[in-house]
Amino acid sequence: MKLYLNEISSAASRVRIALAIKNINVETVAVTILGEHPENRSADYLRINPQGLVPALVTDQGTLITQSIAIIEYLDEWQPEPPLLPQDLELRALSRSVAIAIAAEIHALVPPRIARRLAALPGVDAAVIADWNRHWTVEGLGAVEQLLQTRRAGPYIGGQQPSLGDILLFPQAINAERMGIDLAQWPTLAAIHARLKDIPAFADNAPAPRR
Ligand SMILES: N[C@@H](CCC(=O)N[C@@H](CS)C(=O)NCC(=O)O)C(=O)O
Structure with missing residues (x-):
């Protein structure tokens, strides 16, 4: 592959x-x-x-x-092992909801092609684009925090093991921190993110910072 x-x-x-x-x-x-x-x-x-x-x-x-x-x-x-979606149907749905909320409602609004298009519009400079990126990240992660607060106990979004939702949360939370956004305003999200940072599969594969 x-x-x-x-x-x-x-x-x-x-x-x-x-x-x-x-x-x-x-x-x-x-x-x-x-x-x-x-x-x-x-x-x-x-x-x-x-x-x-x-x-x-x-x-x-x-x-x-x-x-x-x-x-x-x-x-x-x-390759089903280890599984990336929880067995429990409701946790499985939650894991997918978080993943899609991040991919579709945050990330889709802030990639390079959106910045390029915004930059081509009259009156849009780097500060406006930074404000745009920050706005959608804060609004989107705030909504993810609300979703996460509905979940049952467990160290990760889908319970005992990291799953799809955690995999999408991790890089988005890192990008938010790089924008200077304090994750502590979302206590559930911040706690899960802190646990993910300790897992080598996550820590070793974070997005590199832009140079
Ligand atoms: N929804 C897509 C998003 C893919 C995406 O936007 N990738 C970015 C990098 S993070 C990209 O290729 N950007 C190029 C561009 O925006 O021109 C996915 O989940 O794979």
Whole structure:
């Protein structure tokens, strides 16, 4: 299998964490996503992933799998141990709710392509973009905290083991901290995040800071 990624990408970090938890090795191909001519917009990469995003996984059969959640669920079904979704149906749903809340309602509003588009609009400078990113991150993680407060006890979102929701929470919380957002305002989220930081599969696969 071949995984197209970038070290700063939080969406790719999710897949790297899942691979580490499952101890699966794949070939990786780095694709730049910043700058004037990022490789993710090149004709060569668009032939591989027409959406022009990382991560993208190409299986040994040559099938393209896009979208980090779909890739993680594919890996989980391909190699079920250790499972990345809780057995309990309600916790399973919660884990997915958190994952989708992060992917669809936070991350989708703050990637480089959104910043590039905003920067092209009149009157939008770096400060406006920073405010935009911060706004959607604070609003989104605040909603995740509310969701997490509904959950039953357990160290992680889905109970005793880290699951899909934790995998999406980790890089997003790191990005929030890098924006100077204090996670302590969300006590449940902050406690789970602190526990995840102690797990090598998470800590070793955090998104790299932007240089
Ligand atoms: N929903 C997608 C998001 C993928 C995504 O936006 N990836 C970012 C990096 S974190 C990217 O490729 N950005 C390139 C760009 O925005 O131009 C997923 O979960 O895989």
